[in-house]
Every structure is written in structure tokens, then in C-alpha cells.
Amino acid sequence: MNAMFRGKAWSFGFRTAVILYFVCLIILPVTGIYVQSFSEGIASFLASVFDPLAWKAVFLTAKLAMIATIVNVIFGTITGWVLVRYTFPGRRLLNSVVDLPFALPTAVGGLLILLLLGPGSLVGGWAEKLGSPLVFHEPAIVLAMVFVTFPFVIRGVQPLLEEMDQSQEEAAYTMGTSRARTFLTVIFPSMLPGIVSGAMLAFSRGLAEFGAVVLVAGNIPGKTLVASVYIFGEIESNNQQGAAAVSVILLTMSFLILWTVNNVAARRFQR
Template sequence: MNTLLQRRDVKWGFRSTLILYTLLLIILPIAGIYVQSFSGGVPVFIESIFEPLAWKSIWLTFRLSLIATAINIVIGTMAAWVLHRYRFPGRTLLNSLVDLPFALPTAVGGLMILLLLGPNSWIGSLAHAAGIRIVFAEPAIVIAMVFVTFPFVIRAVQPLLEEADRTQEEAAHTLGASKLRTFFKVLLPQMGPGMISGGMLAFSRALAEFGAVVLVAGNIPGKTLIASVFIFGEIESDNPQGAAAVSVMLLTLSFLVLWIVNTLQSRREER
């Protein structure tokens, strides 16, 4: 093996394989989507995007992802704080449970929501009696998005709390600052970067989510059809042009978010 690895051509063989692998698996396919969507020229692309159902699905995805992200920032920051600061029975268990949505197949996540809130469950029938639709409507989509993106904010805020200096908080307290004031002036700035970067990752994941949502959304065109399910439908009905146009919108938005997160992170590391 040693003599084999010493040989120049074997080394270059390895290296070209690696480059080729990245090129074929990541770069070429992504480029392919952009090429496909503009293959009919810019007017066709614009037409595909502004096709009412396509546009509505993008807008719906964007809006519900924002709501899910906002919910996650609130409950995630709270959970991170409680898990970090307080010692209470079951704390270790809860901390291990945080990653569950990452480990669980998204289709199982969707099925869980369907079983718990669907028309055959008691919560579902109760809500139905009250005239509220949960499953096959917007609330279920938001719940599915919150579920799959739950770990992001917690896992982004936790390390910040661990490295944070508690003396600042104590100083504020000793100097007579009220709890609320301490929270806004000391604790929030400490957790802020994690809330933002965790929230953005959650947002981009929510934009992309398919498995959990497709099972609970009902996928009614123009109403509960989110972008990724719209793309799936277009592929199924053999309309790659429409699928590619919406894909490009979604991809560009996600890349933008990823890029902002990376920039924020490297800026923080430089400091």
C-alpha cells in the first residue's frame, strides 16, 4: 500500500477522483437546474415564475416559513436558556430529545402530526367541532415546519450561553438593574447571534421541507400547496420547465440565507 501511494499517478488518480466526485455530485447538478430554468429564455422563466399557482406556492412557503422561524426563535431560545441555566428533573432527557427531529425521518414526523391532529384524532375532531381546520390547512404546515427545524435555534444558542460570562449579568443585578432590564441589556445581546444564525438556518430548512409537510398539508393548489410540493407535482406531470423555475427561486433564496449565515459567523470568529 505504501509503495502504491508513493506513486505519482496513483496520487493524481485519487485527487482527480475527488474533484470529479464533487463536480458531478454537487456543482453540475445545481448548475443544471439554473441552465434548465433559463433554457427557454428569460421571458419563459419569468412566465413560469409568475404563473399564479407557482407564485402562490412560493409566497405561501415564504410566509409560513417566517412564522415557523419566529415560533422557533422564541421557544428555542427559551428551551436553550432553561436547559443551560436550571437544574431540574428530566433535564438530561430533554437535552437528548432536542436532536430527535434531526434523527427522525421527516415522513415519520409528518405522520406523527397527522395521527395526533388529523380528522380521526380527538384533538382534530374537537378542533373541527370548533370550526378550526388544523390538518390539510396552514396550521399543520407551520407545525410540521416547527417540528423539523426545532433543534437549530437551541443548538446555536447553547454554546453562546456556555461561553458567556455570568459576571456581567451578576454585575447588572448588583447595580440594581431590574430582571427585565438585565434580560434586554445583557442576556439578549449574548444570545442574539445564536438566535439570528439558528433562526436563519431554521428558515432555510423550513423553505426546503418536503417530507413532513406533504403528508399534512393536503396540497390544495393555490391554498396549501408549498413550493417543494409544487415542484414535485410539476416533475410528476412532466413539466421540468415549471419545476426548474420554482426550484431556482427556492434555491437562490436558500443560498442567500446560507451565505449570510456564513458571513456573520466568520465575522464573529474574526473578532
Template sequence: MGNKVFKATVRSVLIGYLIVLLLVPIGSIYLKGFSLGWDPFWKEVTGPLAWKSILLTIKLSIISTVVEAIVGTIIAYVLVRYTFRGKSLLNSMVDLPFSLPTSVAGLMFLTLLGPASPLGSWLEHFGIKLLYNQFAIVLGLVFVTFPFVIRTVQPLLEQLDPAEEQASFTLGAGRFYTFWKIVFPAIFPGIIAGSMLAFSRSLAEFGAISLISGNLPGKTMVASVYIYGETQNYNPEGAAAISIVLLTLSVLILWIINVLTRGKGRLA
């Protein structure tokens, strides 16, 4: 009897959490975005600056996700398969972007690469500008999403028996062929899941980007900065409309991850 009461209490708490902290805020965004009807919503979303900010956000998020998938997979493989001095420190530093406020990350890049910094001024002497452009946005997005692919690939690599790779080497296969035929199929679900999480996170990034992108409308203004600008311009309906686009994309991505995870579990 006591166990049933405990389970019912836990279930009620979880349902209450979902309703109060997830469903109600998400529902309020959709209600606000469509509060004036479909036509005003569509007008806000397809406005020149709004649409450009959405397309720019998606484009740069895809670029940063591809970079993250490649670099994150390499780093995960090195951390699992190799032993070297400083490995534990590097492994702990992977999670730094999770604990570091993104605005601090933006200030860090601004201090390091800004025109007033020694490195930034030296690079500008050669005509290289790393901030206030789309490259800066990709740089910021790669930093804030850095752990996702690494942390989803690492457990899969740890489950993969190194003897399978050694057997491939013994049979005369090279490193690339062994990785492609033995390692990659085993870690592919982790790469996809981590990449989707990184892409979803990139869509909503604001803190770091707002400091290093320059926020030029139609050029370097991402959707999250555009949303902030609409709230400052007393246009909550416009801000909610763009938020609905990003929120819907994020929900779809999480749904796809869930489907892939369930599929992997059934196959196992």
C-alpha cells in the same frame, strides 16, 4: 514529501466531492430551468399557482422562523442555565427532528390531530381545525426546524460567564433587563444564524407538509409540493424554474451566514 501528497489527496477528494455532489446537481437545475430561455422561465415562475405557492412558502417560512427564534432561544437558555429532572432527556430529544424522516413527522401529526383521531375530532367539535390549513404548515415547519436555533445558541450561552448575570442582579437589575443587556447581545449571532438555517430549511420542506397541508392550489400548496406536482405533470422545466427560486434563496442565506460568521471571527 508524504505530508504534501496526503494534503494534495485530501484536497482532490474535497474538490471532487464539491463538483460531483454539489456543483453538478445544482448546475443541472439551473440548466434545466433556463433550457427553454428566459421568457418561458419567467412565465413558469410568475404563473398564478406557482407564484402563490412561492409567496405562501416564504410567508409561512418567515412565521415559523420567528416562532423558532423565540422558542428556541428560551429552550436553549433553560437547558444551559437551569438544572432539573429530565434535562438530559429533553436535551437529547431536541435533535429528534434531525433523525426522524419528515414524512414520519407528517404522519405523526396526521395521526394525532387528524379528523379521525380522538383529539382531532374533539377539537373539530368546537370548530378548531389544526390540519389541512396554513396553521398546519407552520406547525410542521416549526417541528422540522426545531433544533437549529437551540443548537446555535447553546454554545454561545455556555461561553457566557454566569457571573456577568449575577453581577447585574446584584446591582439591582431585573431578569428581563439582564437578559436584554447581558445575554441577548452575546447570543444574537447564534439566533440570527440558527434562524437563517431554519428559514432555508423551511423553504424546501416537503415530506411533513405534503401530508398535513391539504395541498390546495393557491391556499395551502407550498412550493415544494408544487414542484412535485409539476414533475408528475411531465413539466420538468417548470419544476426546475421554481426550484431555482428556492435554491437561489437558500444559497443567498448560506452566503449571508458565512459573511456574518467571518465578521464575528474578525471582531473576536
């Protein structure tokens, strides 16, 4: 009886500790941002959100994050397919390197892009001569977002390909179906949930990227100033309410994306 009581006490204490940890780490900071954004009234909130520099920064960030997501969907799907379906020398190493953006500080990623594509580099020098500089312009921002979000689609696709029953694929080939049609009708629908969830996570991560972007963006208001750098600038200018207001927009977008991802995952689990 005492052992059962102690077991229940331990279980209750463990659950309480987890809930408190979650509240302190997630709930309170998120609530604080929303409270701070409306601290000076809704009129001040709307003025901060609809400030021309603010909404241009948010729009630019969403546009570039979408471009980076499309790039990741295309190349991430291909990479996931190759890692699962083909065996070749260095496959394990390549599979490990995929997670490098998760382990590498994002500022280091931005520095790598700056060194590889900057005016002093070979590629950057060619781009300058062609009149299309890369660093401190939108292409560098997209590349930085692609770098930090590269693993999401790959890791979303890989488990689905590994779990997929290949008997349906073989049956389609036996019936004379072409490889392209088999991919579109049999393989791609199985991969689609992973592609969608990975793409949404990549887009959400791209919206909030700061470390890799700040080094290569140029931070020109209305042209290369992204939302995360704008928020940092507002804090540096002692405008915490304005920074919180723009943060709320990004935070709400991320919540909607995560909710959609969870729904996609739940539907896949039910199937």
C-alpha cells in the same frame, strides 16, 4: 526526501478527492438546476415563475416558513436557555430529544402530526367542531415546519450561553440592575448571533420541506399548495423546466440566507 514527496502527494490527492466530491455532490446538481430552468429560454423561465399557481405557492411557503421561524425563535431560545441554565431530572434526555427531527424521517413526522391532529384524533375532533380544522390547512403546515426546524435555534443559542462570561451578568446584578434589564442589555446581545443564524437556517429549511408537509398540507392550489409540493407536481406532469424554475427561486433564497449566516458567524468569530 522521499517521505516528504509522498506526504505532499498524499496531501494533493486528498484535497483533489475532496474537491471532486464537493463538485459532484453540490456544484454539478445545482448548476444542472439553473441550466434546466433556462433550457427553453428566459421567456419560458419567466412564464413558469410568474404562473399564478407557482408564485402563490412560493409566497405561501415563505409566509408559513416565516411564521414557523418566529415560533422557533421564541420557544427555541427559551428551551436553549433552560437546558443551559437549569438542572432538573431528565435534562440530558430532553437535550438528546432536541435532535430527534434531524434523525427522524420527515415523512414520519408528518404522519405523527396527521395522527395527532387529524379528524379522527381528540384534538382534531375538537378543532373540527369549533370550525377550525387543523390538518389539510395552514396550521398543520406550520406545525410540520416547526417540527423539522426545531433544533436550529436551540443549537445556535446553547454554545453561546455556555461560553458566555457570567461575570458581566453578576456585575449587573451587583449594581442593582433588574433581571429583565440585565437580560436585555447583557445576555441577549450575546445570544443574538445564535438566534439570528438559527432562525435563518430554520427559515431556509422550512422553505424546502416536503416529506412532513405533503401529508398534512391538503395541496389545494392557491390555498395550501406549498412550493416543494408544487415542484413535485410539475415533475409528475413532465414539466421539468417549470419545476426547475421554481426550484431556482428557493435555491437562490437559500444561498442568500446561507451567505448571511456565514457573515454573521464570521463577525462573531472576529469579535
